[in-house]
Amino acid sequence: MRPTPAQPAAATTTDPAPRVRPVRALLARRSAGAKGDRSPWRCLRGRSMRWWSAANLVSNLGTWMQLTVQNLLVLQLTGSAAATGLSLSVQAAPGLLFGLLGGAVVDRLPRKLTAAVSQALLALVAFTTAALVGLGMLTVPVLMILAAVTGLIATVDGPATSLLGNDLVPEKDVPSAIALGSVVHSVGRLAGTGLAAVGIATIGTAGAYAVNGVSFLFVTAVIPFLRLHPDARAAAEAAPREEGATAGRGGLAFFLSRRTLVALAVIAAVSAVLGRNYQLTLATLVTGPLHGGAGAYGLVSALLAAGGIVGAVVAGRLQKPTVRLVALLAAAGALLQIAAGLSPMLMMLLVMVIPMAIVESVSDTATTTVLQTDPPPHMRGRVLGVWRSVSTAWGLAGPPLLGLLVQGAGERGALVIGGVVITAVIAAGALARRRQRTASTRPAPPVAVPEPAFQTAA
Numbered sequence: 001m002r003p004t005p006a007q008p009a010a011a012t013t014t015d016p017a018p019r020v021r022p023v024r025a026l027l028a029r030r031s032a033g034a035k036g037d038r039s040p041w042r043c044l045r046g047r048s049m050r051w052w053s054a055a056n057l058v059s060n061l062g063t064w065m066q067l068t069v070q071n072l073l074v075l076q077l078t079g080s081a082a083a084t085g086l087s088l089s090v091q092a093a094p095g096l097l098f099g100l101l102g103g104a105v106v107d108r109l110p111r112k113l114t115a116a117v118s119q120a121l122l123a124l125v126a127f128t129t130a131a132l133v134g135l136g137m138l139t140v141p142v143l144m145i146l147a148a149v150t151g152l153i154a155t156v157d158g159p160a161t162s163l164l165g166n167d168l169v170p171e172k173d174v175p176s177a178i179a180l181g182s183v184v185h186s187v188g189r190l191a192g193t194g195l196a197a198v199g200i201a202t203i204g205t206a207g208a209y210a211v212n213g214v215s216f217l218f219v220t221a222v223i224p225f226l227r228l229h230p231d232a233r234a235a236a237e238a239a240p241r242e243e244g245a246t247a248g249r250g251g252l253a254f255f256l257s258r259r260t261l262v263a264l265a266v267i268a269a270v271s272a273v274l275g276r277n278y279q280l281t282l283a284t285l286v287t288g289p290l291h292g293g294a295g296a297y298g299l300v301s302a303l304l305a306a307g308g309i310v311g312a313v314v315a316g317r318l319q320k321p322t323v324r325l326v327a328l329l330a331a332a333g334a335l336l337q338i339a340a341g342l343s344p345m346l347m348m349l350l351v352m353v354i355p356m357a358i359v360e361s362v363s364d365t366a367t368t369t370v371l372q373t374d375p376p377p378h379m380r381g382r383v384l385g386v387w388r389s390v391s392t393a394w395g396l397a398g399p400p401l402l403g404l405l406v407q408g409a410g411e412r413g414a415l416v417i418g419g420v421v422i423t424a425v426i427a428a429g430a431l432a433r434r435r436q437r438t439a440s441t442r443p444a445p446p447v448a449v450p451e452p453a454f455q456t457a458a
Helices: 010-014 017-037 047-078 081-108 111-134 140-166 171-202 204-225 230-238 244-257 259-274 278-287 294-315 323-341 346-373 377-441
Strands: none
Touching: 047 081, 047 111, 047 140, 047 171, 047 204, 081 111, 081 140, 081 244, 081 377, 111 140, 111 204, 140 171, 140 346, 140 377, 171 204, 171 294, 171 346, 244 259, 244 377, 259 323, 259 346, 259 377, 278 294, 278 323, 278 346, 278 377, 294 346, 323 346, 323 377, 346 377
16 A cells, blocks of 8 residues: 555654665765875875876986985096085086076976976986996096086976876875875985995996986886876866966066965075074084984984984875965974974984974975965966075075084084074064054054035125
């Protein structure tokens, strides 16, 4: 007998499970989705990102292997540590001079094509160096020229490969992609440096350069098979195109007009010069006032590396980092730096090192995420180009300035003064921002309107 409208079916009134179970299942799915979105590895859900991360690891292994071999090669050719430093400066110089132009190229050309061509050119440079080493024809001037060419290609390759990785995932997963890249970079650095010694002993210097060339070709071969996220494809199709010189000037003007980016640059510059050169400040502190040897500094370096990897994993859980978060992290790092400078014994310093590295790593990921998501898609290459130029400037100027501070104020004084200055700069910026907000929300004073003057007719 069919139930009437006033009399529901018996199953509906006596068994609530058919209604409750779908609701519970929906809530469970939402809960799982929310947890999944906070996973530091959520960017690896896509197959393209998994391939790109594997290619990045191979490339980092080869790059750090070559850098280590290059330093040893310059020492063998010249016997001068100064020449080794000069080769690194020559390779960094194009980023200072042509970073803006390289970013404009990345914004103007298809990203996959740009990244593939730049990786292939880097492979060509590596194979050329390997051939010259194998034939005994490599001289110091030629090596400097090859280093400069590598640096010039990197002004395009750096922003192209960085943005290509972000284009493989939705924007909410960009922090996860950047954090994963940081982990890959750290692992590649540790393993590549270790492989350099094995490579020199087994395949020689020329073979190490050739291996790096093969790593670049591997990345080049992977790029055509990557699938961009639909949002990235739509943004690329809608992006306006500008001519070279105009695009470069427009990128600089855009950067300077964006208060967020300027504030980010100030925080990063002060932190990099006075707070990030731990290889110098902590080395002098450990071997000086704390009376530790090379083994103690090696332990400090290992803890810094471990903390950096942990920080990258933590940073992968970020959703939408802001400049305010970067400022808070920089201030926290500065306070930890002050405490490290005041450490009375080595054990206390060792306790401080890991949180210092974690804060630095999370801050780096947050900074990079803001840089690559705050500008509109068609300006991101130029923003990264400007950032490459200014970061190269403070990267070259920072160590000498900090060395002078260590000489003048001592090992502890350099850490404490640097931390105090960083904290003061961030506090001044926060105060200025608060005053500006107060002024913008304050109601405007009433404007007095003069009464019209009437003249009587004569």
